[in-house]
Amino acid sequence: MTASLAFPERTNVPDPVPAxxxxxxxxxSKAMWVGIFCELTEFALLFAVYFVARAHHPEAFRAGPGQxxxxxxxxxxxxxxxxxxxxxxxxxSMRAARKAACLRWLLAGFVFGLGYPLIKVLExxxxxxxxxxxxxxxxxxxxxxxxxxxxxxVFWGLLGMLWVxxxxxxxxxTVAEHAGLxxxxxxxxxxxxxxxxxFPLFYVLR
Amino acid sequence: xxxxxxxDLVWLLLVLLSVAGAGLGGRADAGFGVTVVVxxxxxxxxxxxxxxxxELGSAHRRIxxxxxxxxxxxxxxxxxxxxxxxxxxxxxxxxIA
Numbered sequence: 001m002t003a004s005l006a007f008p009e010r011t012n013v014p015d016p017v018p019a020x021x022x023x024x025x026x027x028x029s030k031a032m033w034v035g036i037f038c039e040l041t042e043f044a045l046l047f048a049v050y051f052v053a054r055a056h057h058p059e060a061f062r063a064g065p066g067q068x069x070x071x072x073x074x075x076x077x078x079x080x081x082x083x084x085x086x087x088x089x090x091x092x093s094m095r096a097a098r099k100a101a102c103l104r105w106l107l108a109g110f111v112f113g114l115g116y117p118l119i120k121v122l123e124x125x126x127x128x129x130x131x132x133x134x135x136x137x138x139x140x141x142x143x144x145x146x147x148x149x150x151x152x153x154v155f156w157g158l159l160g161m162l163w164v165x166x167x168x169x170x171x172x173x174t175v176a177e178h179a180g181l182x183x184x185x186x187x188x189x190x191x192x193x194x195x196x197x198x199f200p201l202f203y204v205l206r
Numbered sequence: 207x208x209x210x211x212x213x214d215l216v217w218l219l220l221v222l223l224s225v226a227g228a229g230l231g232g233r234a235d236a237g238f239g240v241t242v243v244v245x246x247x248x249x250x251x252x253x254x255x256x257x258x259x260x261e262l263g264s265a266h267r268r269i270x271x272x273x274x275x276x277x278x279x280x281x282x283x284x285x286x287x288x289x290x291x292x293x294x295x296x297x298x299x300x301x302i303a
Contacts, residue, residue, distance in 0.1 A: 024266040055294035074228040085217035189260040
Protein backbone atom coordinates (compact mmCIF):
# COMPACT_ATOMS: atom_id res chain seq x y z
CA MET A 1 0.00 0.00 0.00
CA THR A 2 2.62 2.43 1.07
CA ALA A 3 4.82 1.40 -1.79
CA SER A 4 2.10 2.05 -4.34
CA LEU A 5 1.65 5.63 -3.11
CA ALA A 6 5.36 6.37 -3.07
CA PHE A 7 6.99 8.64 -5.59
CA PRO A 8 8.93 6.91 -8.33
CA GLU A 9 12.41 5.89 -7.36
CA ARG A 10 15.13 8.34 -8.39
CA THR A 11 16.76 5.50 -10.25
CA ASN A 12 13.98 5.72 -12.84
CA VAL A 13 15.09 9.23 -13.72
CA PRO A 14 17.76 9.37 -16.40
CA ASP A 15 21.16 10.48 -15.20
CA PRO A 16 21.76 14.17 -15.76
CA VAL A 17 23.79 15.01 -18.80
CA PRO A 18 27.40 15.50 -17.74
CA ALA A 19 28.54 19.09 -17.75
CA UNK A 20 30.39 20.00 -20.93
CA UNK A 21 34.10 20.38 -20.63
CA UNK A 22 33.83 24.12 -21.34
CA UNK A 23 31.75 24.57 -18.19
CA UNK A 24 34.66 23.16 -16.22
CA UNK A 25 34.81 22.27 -12.57
CA UNK A 26 35.59 24.03 -9.34
CA UNK A 27 39.09 22.97 -8.26
CA UNK A 28 39.20 22.19 -4.55
CA SER A 29 36.08 23.72 -3.10
CA LYS A 30 33.74 26.68 -3.54
CA ALA A 31 34.64 27.96 -0.09
CA MET A 32 38.32 28.11 -0.95
CA TRP A 33 37.59 30.06 -4.13
CA VAL A 34 35.55 32.57 -2.12
CA GLY A 35 38.65 32.99 0.04
CA ILE A 36 40.95 33.26 -2.97
CA PHE A 37 38.79 35.94 -4.60
CA CYS A 38 38.74 37.85 -1.28
CA GLU A 39 42.54 37.61 -1.31
CA LEU A 40 42.74 38.85 -4.91
CA THR A 41 40.35 41.72 -4.11
CA GLU A 42 42.45 42.74 -1.12
CA PHE A 43 45.59 42.82 -3.23
CA ALA A 44 43.83 44.56 -6.10
CA LEU A 45 43.15 47.45 -3.71
CA LEU A 46 46.75 47.44 -2.51
CA PHE A 47 48.01 47.38 -6.09
CA ALA A 48 45.74 50.34 -6.86
CA VAL A 49 47.45 52.22 -4.02
CA TYR A 50 50.81 51.26 -5.54
CA PHE A 51 49.92 52.59 -9.00
CA VAL A 52 48.49 55.84 -7.66
CA ALA A 53 51.53 56.37 -5.42
CA ARG A 54 53.83 55.58 -8.35
CA ALA A 55 52.02 58.07 -10.58
CA HIS A 56 52.40 60.80 -7.96
CA HIS A 57 56.00 60.00 -6.99
CA PRO A 58 57.67 58.63 -10.13
CA GLU A 59 61.19 59.55 -9.01
CA ALA A 60 60.84 57.77 -5.66
CA PHE A 61 59.59 54.63 -7.40
CA ARG A 62 62.29 54.84 -10.07
CA ALA A 63 64.99 54.96 -7.40
CA GLY A 64 63.25 52.55 -5.01
CA PRO A 65 64.29 49.15 -6.43
CA GLY A 66 67.93 50.22 -6.19
CA GLN A 67 67.52 50.52 -2.42
CA UNK A 68 66.16 47.01 -1.91
CA UNK A 69 68.08 43.74 -2.04
CA UNK A 70 67.44 42.18 -5.46
CA UNK A 71 68.97 38.94 -4.16
CA UNK A 72 66.30 38.77 -1.45
CA UNK A 73 63.51 39.46 -3.93
CA UNK A 74 64.80 36.78 -6.29
CA UNK A 75 65.21 34.41 -3.36
CA UNK A 76 61.55 34.81 -2.33
CA UNK A 77 60.48 34.15 -5.91
CA UNK A 78 62.54 30.99 -6.28
CA UNK A 79 61.41 29.65 -2.88
CA UNK A 80 57.72 30.20 -3.63
CA UNK A 81 57.93 28.86 -7.19
CA UNK A 82 59.75 25.74 -6.00
CA UNK A 83 57.33 25.26 -3.12
CA UNK A 84 54.40 25.62 -5.53
CA UNK A 85 55.97 23.08 -7.87
CA UNK A 86 56.37 20.62 -4.96
CA UNK A 87 52.70 21.08 -4.02
CA UNK A 88 51.64 20.50 -7.64
CA UNK A 89 53.74 17.31 -7.66
CA UNK A 90 52.13 16.27 -4.37
CA UNK A 91 48.68 16.58 -5.94
CA UNK A 92 49.77 14.50 -8.93
CA SER A 93 51.17 11.87 -6.56
CA MET A 94 47.88 11.67 -4.70
CA ARG A 95 45.98 11.24 -7.97
CA ALA A 96 48.36 8.41 -8.84
CA ALA A 97 47.64 6.75 -5.46
CA ARG A 98 51.20 7.38 -4.28
CA LYS A 99 50.43 8.72 -0.83
CA ALA A 100 53.95 8.38 0.56
CA ALA A 101 55.32 10.36 -2.37
CA CYS A 102 52.56 12.93 -1.87
CA LEU A 103 53.64 13.42 1.72
CA ARG A 104 57.29 13.76 0.73
CA TRP A 105 56.44 16.40 -1.88
CA LEU A 106 54.35 18.30 0.67
CA LEU A 107 57.23 18.18 3.15
CA ALA A 108 59.58 19.53 0.48
CA GLY A 109 57.02 22.23 -0.36
CA PHE A 110 56.86 23.20 3.30
CA VAL A 111 60.64 23.42 3.63
CA PHE A 112 60.91 25.66 0.55
CA GLY A 113 57.91 27.66 1.79
CA LEU A 114 59.73 28.25 5.08
CA GLY A 115 62.50 29.81 3.06
CA TYR A 116 60.23 32.81 2.49
CA PRO A 117 59.97 33.99 6.13
CA LEU A 118 63.63 33.08 6.66
CA ILE A 119 64.68 35.37 3.81
CA LYS A 120 62.29 38.00 5.18
CA VAL A 121 64.17 38.04 8.49
CA LEU A 122 67.51 38.37 6.71
CA GLU A 123 66.16 41.07 4.39
CA UNK A 124 64.72 43.08 7.27
CA UNK A 125 68.08 43.03 9.05
CA UNK A 126 69.70 44.18 5.81
CA UNK A 127 67.06 46.87 5.30
CA UNK A 128 67.39 48.28 8.82
CA UNK A 129 71.19 48.24 8.51
CA UNK A 130 70.75 50.40 5.40
CA UNK A 131 68.28 52.78 7.04
CA UNK A 132 65.21 51.43 5.24
CA UNK A 133 62.66 51.71 8.03
CA UNK A 134 59.17 53.19 8.21
CA UNK A 135 60.54 56.67 7.60
CA UNK A 136 62.10 55.66 4.31
CA UNK A 137 59.63 57.48 2.09
CA UNK A 138 56.59 56.59 0.02
CA UNK A 139 58.24 53.73 -1.89
CA UNK A 140 59.49 51.95 1.22
CA UNK A 141 56.17 52.43 3.05
CA UNK A 142 54.24 51.01 0.08
CA UNK A 143 56.74 48.16 -0.13
CA UNK A 144 56.40 47.26 3.56
CA UNK A 145 52.62 47.52 3.41
CA UNK A 146 52.27 45.19 0.43
CA UNK A 147 55.03 42.73 1.27
CA UNK A 148 53.97 42.30 4.90
CA UNK A 149 50.38 41.69 3.84
CA UNK A 150 51.69 39.02 1.48
CA UNK A 151 53.80 37.56 4.28
CA UNK A 152 50.65 37.11 6.37
CA UNK A 153 49.07 35.17 3.51
CA VAL A 154 52.17 33.01 3.23
CA PHE A 155 51.88 32.24 6.96
CA TRP A 156 48.27 31.10 6.45
CA GLY A 157 49.50 28.94 3.60
CA LEU A 158 52.25 27.37 5.68
CA LEU A 159 49.75 26.55 8.42
CA GLY A 160 47.44 25.10 5.78
CA MET A 161 50.30 23.01 4.45
CA LEU A 162 50.95 21.58 7.93
CA TRP A 163 47.25 20.70 8.11
CA VAL A 164 47.14 18.87 4.76
CA UNK A 165 50.39 17.11 5.63
CA UNK A 166 48.80 15.82 8.83
CA UNK A 167 45.65 14.81 6.94
CA UNK A 168 47.71 13.05 4.28
CA UNK A 169 49.76 11.22 6.90
CA UNK A 170 46.54 10.21 8.65
CA UNK A 171 45.14 8.72 5.44
CA UNK A 172 42.30 11.24 5.14
CA UNK A 173 42.78 11.69 1.40
CA THR A 174 42.23 9.10 -1.30
CA VAL A 175 42.53 9.02 -5.06
CA ALA A 176 38.78 9.60 -5.29
CA GLU A 177 38.47 12.19 -2.50
CA HIS A 178 41.22 14.72 -1.91
CA ALA A 179 39.33 17.99 -2.35
CA GLY A 180 40.94 19.42 0.80
CA LEU A 181 44.41 18.89 -0.58
CA UNK A 182 43.41 20.40 -3.91
CA UNK A 183 41.79 23.40 -2.20
CA UNK A 184 45.00 24.08 -0.28
CA UNK A 185 47.03 23.77 -3.50
CA UNK A 186 44.78 26.39 -5.13
CA UNK A 187 45.36 28.82 -2.25
CA UNK A 188 49.11 28.28 -2.30
CA UNK A 189 49.35 28.85 -6.06
CA UNK A 190 47.17 31.97 -5.81
CA UNK A 191 49.53 33.33 -3.15
CA UNK A 192 52.41 32.47 -5.46
CA UNK A 193 50.76 34.39 -8.32
CA UNK A 194 50.47 37.47 -6.11
CA UNK A 195 54.17 37.35 -5.35
CA UNK A 196 54.97 37.04 -9.06
CA UNK A 197 53.28 40.43 -9.38
CA UNK A 198 54.81 42.04 -6.29
CA PHE A 199 58.38 41.02 -7.15
CA PRO A 200 58.79 43.05 -10.37
CA LEU A 201 56.83 46.01 -8.97
CA PHE A 202 59.28 46.57 -6.13
CA TYR A 203 62.55 44.89 -7.09
CA VAL A 204 62.77 45.22 -10.86
CA LEU A 205 60.65 48.01 -12.31
CA ARG A 206 62.46 51.33 -12.54
CA UNK B 207 54.97 14.00 -22.25
CA UNK B 208 53.80 12.93 -18.81
CA UNK B 209 52.00 15.36 -16.53
CA UNK B 210 54.77 15.36 -13.96
CA UNK B 211 57.43 15.86 -16.61
CA UNK B 212 55.51 18.86 -17.88
CA UNK B 213 55.31 20.26 -14.35
CA ASP B 214 59.07 19.91 -13.97
CA LEU B 215 59.71 21.77 -17.22
CA VAL B 216 57.25 24.53 -16.31
CA TRP B 217 58.99 24.97 -12.96
CA LEU B 218 62.37 25.18 -14.71
CA LEU B 219 61.02 27.73 -17.17
CA LEU B 220 59.58 29.81 -14.32
CA VAL B 221 62.94 29.78 -12.54
CA LEU B 222 64.75 30.86 -15.71
CA LEU B 223 62.24 33.64 -16.37
CA SER B 224 62.56 34.84 -12.77
CA VAL B 225 66.34 34.97 -12.92
CA ALA B 226 66.21 36.71 -16.31
CA GLY B 227 63.61 39.15 -14.98
CA ALA B 228 65.81 39.89 -11.98
CA GLY B 229 68.62 40.66 -14.41
CA LEU B 230 66.52 43.50 -15.76
CA GLY B 231 66.44 44.95 -12.24
CA GLY B 232 70.09 45.89 -12.46
CA ARG B 233 69.42 48.41 -15.21
CA ALA B 234 69.21 51.84 -13.63
CA ASP B 235 68.60 53.44 -17.03
CA ALA B 236 65.60 51.25 -17.85
CA GLY B 237 63.16 52.91 -20.21
CA PHE B 238 59.65 52.18 -21.43
CA GLY B 239 60.84 49.19 -23.49
CA VAL B 240 62.22 47.46 -20.41
CA THR B 241 58.96 48.18 -18.58
CA VAL B 242 57.05 46.41 -21.36
CA VAL B 243 59.42 43.42 -21.18
CA VAL B 244 59.05 43.25 -17.38
CA UNK B 245 55.26 43.35 -17.74
CA UNK B 246 55.32 40.63 -20.40
CA UNK B 247 57.51 38.38 -18.25
CA UNK B 248 55.10 38.94 -15.36
CA UNK B 249 52.14 37.98 -17.53
CA UNK B 250 53.84 34.87 -18.93
CA UNK B 251 54.86 33.62 -15.47
CA UNK B 252 51.37 34.18 -14.06
CA UNK B 253 49.83 32.36 -17.04
CA UNK B 254 52.20 29.41 -16.60
CA UNK B 255 51.27 29.07 -12.92
CA UNK B 256 47.56 29.44 -13.74
CA UNK B 257 47.58 26.80 -16.44
CA UNK B 258 49.96 24.19 -15.06
CA UNK B 259 49.98 24.54 -11.26
CA UNK B 260 46.51 25.95 -10.64
CA GLU B 261 45.05 23.88 -13.52
CA LEU B 262 42.69 26.65 -14.59
CA GLY B 263 42.39 25.14 -18.06
CA SER B 264 39.82 22.67 -16.74
CA ALA B 265 38.29 25.01 -14.17
CA HIS B 266 34.88 26.62 -14.26
CA ARG B 267 34.72 29.36 -16.89
CA ARG B 268 33.99 32.15 -14.40
CA ILE B 269 36.90 31.20 -12.17
CA UNK B 270 39.19 30.94 -15.18
CA UNK B 271 38.17 34.30 -16.64
CA UNK B 272 38.36 36.12 -13.31
CA UNK B 273 41.86 34.88 -12.53
CA UNK B 274 43.10 35.41 -16.08
CA UNK B 275 41.62 38.91 -15.97
CA UNK B 276 43.56 39.62 -12.80
CA UNK B 277 46.70 38.06 -14.25
CA UNK B 278 46.55 40.05 -17.49
CA UNK B 279 45.22 43.20 -15.86
CA UNK B 280 48.30 43.72 -13.74
CA UNK B 281 50.88 43.74 -16.56
CA UNK B 282 48.55 46.01 -18.51
CA UNK B 283 48.35 48.43 -15.58
CA UNK B 284 52.13 48.39 -15.29
CA UNK B 285 52.43 49.48 -18.93
CA UNK B 286 49.60 52.03 -18.71
CA UNK B 287 50.96 53.59 -15.53
CA UNK B 288 54.36 53.87 -17.13
CA UNK B 289 52.93 55.44 -20.30
CA UNK B 290 50.23 57.63 -18.74
CA UNK B 291 51.47 58.21 -15.19
CA UNK B 292 50.91 61.96 -15.45
CA UNK B 293 47.28 61.46 -16.45
CA UNK B 294 46.73 59.03 -13.58
CA UNK B 295 48.31 61.51 -11.17
CA UNK B 296 46.01 64.26 -12.44
CA UNK B 297 42.91 62.07 -12.20
CA UNK B 298 43.73 60.97 -8.66
CA UNK B 299 45.04 64.32 -7.48
CA UNK B 300 42.01 64.89 -5.29
CA UNK B 301 42.74 61.65 -3.41
CA ILE B 302 46.24 62.71 -2.49
CA ALA B 303 45.61 66.38 -1.72
